[in-house]
Amino acid sequence: MSKIKVKQEESLSIKFIHQMKVGDNRRLDLYFFLPKEMGIGPQSMNEEQYYHSAITGRRSYYSSGLHLPLVQSRFASQKKRTVEEFRLYLNLFAYQFSVAIETDSKELEQIEEPENFFNSLQGLCDLVSQLLKKFRRNEPSDPKLKSYFENADNYLSWFCEQRLLKLLSRAPRGSEYSEVLDASIALCRAESEHRKTKRYNSQQTKDDPNRISNKMLLLRRLIQQGVVLKEEMKTLGIGLKKMTTGFATAMVMLVVSALIIKAQGVFSGLTIALVLTLAVIYGFREIFKEDIRNALWRLIQKGRPKWSRILRDTNSQAPIAKQLVWLDFMKTTELPDKVAEILKRRHRQNKLDAEVLHYGIHTRVTQKEFLAGYTSIQEQVNFSLAPFARHLERGKAKIYKEQDGKISNDSVERRYQINLILAVKDGKDEVQYARYKITMNRSMIIDISQSELPEGIEAIV
Known part of the structure; x- marks a missing residue:
């Protein structure tokens, strides 16, 4: 599996995800090649405004087994743990669980073929059901601990139900998949009944969408305590x-x-x-x-970082990592030699003039050990392409065809292709590269595909 993954997040956003261990020193550079016909450049888009409005990140402790019930091993000796330790490990599991379900459901949303969609939906329902059962087997009896457990259980139950209902609202219709649909709806009803039996939420809260939504946002922030790293941003x-x-x-x-x-x-x-x-x-x-x-x-x-960021553990306030961030438009003559060489591999019809938007991030991770049981942190950065889409033209062209003397036409959409080159350097190792092609129109990303690199250039592994 690649150390850095690039994938589609929403209809008009992409993200990259990577993990770093204790003592890592990593420099990441992303070069977006925006065709000049898109009308995007330093004259039409301010880099700082784009950074604050369209680039979001999430940095947290990470476990390689997102779908594993960590709570069992963490809670095996509840009596030996303090309230703070219990809450910390509870939060770790609840956060990992919610991130896993969120990730899987978003990937499922991109599936259009009905058979694959319902097979994946059934797998997701089975996973949710199993994890919630294993989680609830470890419900503590101590009143001091029970309130923390109930908060996490309330949120996870509601969150899983919402993700499944959202998928079901967009599910393809077909009688051949009625069993999967019925099983999914039954799971949602069971979770709703579970929260009702436990009396987690008042009737007034359940009846008001705003109140239930705000309450769940509060519960999510509570379970992120100690897991998501605190960020201190500074403009340089x-x-x-x-x-x-x-x-x-x-x-x-x-x-x-x-x-x-x-x-x-x-x-x-x-x-x-x-x-x-x-x-x-x-x-x-x-x-x-x-x-x-x-x-x-x-x-x-030119060439200087624009922001610095310190990541801290929310409990101990100890610094976990320091980052420098770049975002600027570059001239093609300023590109590193190997990036320019990769770009030359494009097909002749794709060799159009482009504006280069460069995003760079340099992370130095502390040499001190992380929270007990964790050896890495995960960073996920989302780039919204909506500000790009505002500059694009709507498809107005028509393609005509003749058959049996009758002339018909089809409307066609205007598509644009963005080349993305990713470069990563770990410590004193050689720089590794990857190239992606992002095809988009004014309303959505059509496709993200990875392209081959020229011989002699080391690919990201």
Whole structure:
């Protein structure tokens, strides 16, 4: 299995997922090649706005067995554990469980072939049923622990029911799959009855969609405590940007002052001509000041990280990892040699001019051991392509055909292909690469496929 996975998340978003161990030092670079016909570039899209509005991440402790009932081994000696330890391990299992079900259900949503869809749905229902049964066998009797268990059980029951109902609402219709549909609905009803029997939620809460949704969001945040790492973001270069603004202003004022002195030498005394000349000089100052500052800042900022992030354990507050983040548009002449070589492998018809959007992230993981039982952390970063889609044209073309003297036409959609090259460097190892083709239109991602690399370039394994 590849150390880094790239896959579709929603209709207009993709994500990459990877894990890092204690002491890892990893640099990840993603190069998005956006055809110029898409109309996306530094003039039409601000990188910082895109980063804050369209790129989201989730970083947490990770277990390689997402579908394993970790709760059994963690709770085997409940009497020997403190309340905080019990809550921590309970949260670990509940979080891993919810992430696994969320991941599986999103992948299932992408399946269009009915037979594969219902086979996968049956497997997901069996998995949910088994895990919930094993989880509930370990319900504690101690009142101090029971409230934490009930919160997790309430959320997992509701969350699994919601994910299954969402899948069923989009399921293909067909009488041949009625058994799977009935079994899935029966599981949803059983979970609803379970929460009712346990009296987890009041009738008022159940009757109000807003109240039940907000309550479950609160419960999810509670089970993330101690599992999802706390993030401390910092924008870099604020002081440097102020200095750049001051320097640009000084340079402009130097030119303006020289022009004013020159004008006073040409016009004797305070005349209308002198006043008009000074007005023109100050007008040009306001026009060019911003342009000079922006150009100077782009030159200074080029190649520098824009943000830093510290990841902390939410319980101990100990730093787990430090990250530097880049996001900027690049010129094709600035690309690393091997990235440019990979790009040359494109078919002749795909060799179009493109704007290059570069995202980079450099992570240094602490040398200290993680939480007991965990040897790695997982990072998942989502990129929404919706801001790209807003610039795309709607399909208006028609294809005509003739058959038996009758002429008919079919509407066709306009599709665009984005090339994505991924580069990863672990410590002092050689850089490894992967290339993907993302085919999309204005409303959705049509396909994500991985392409072969030229000979002599090491692929990500």
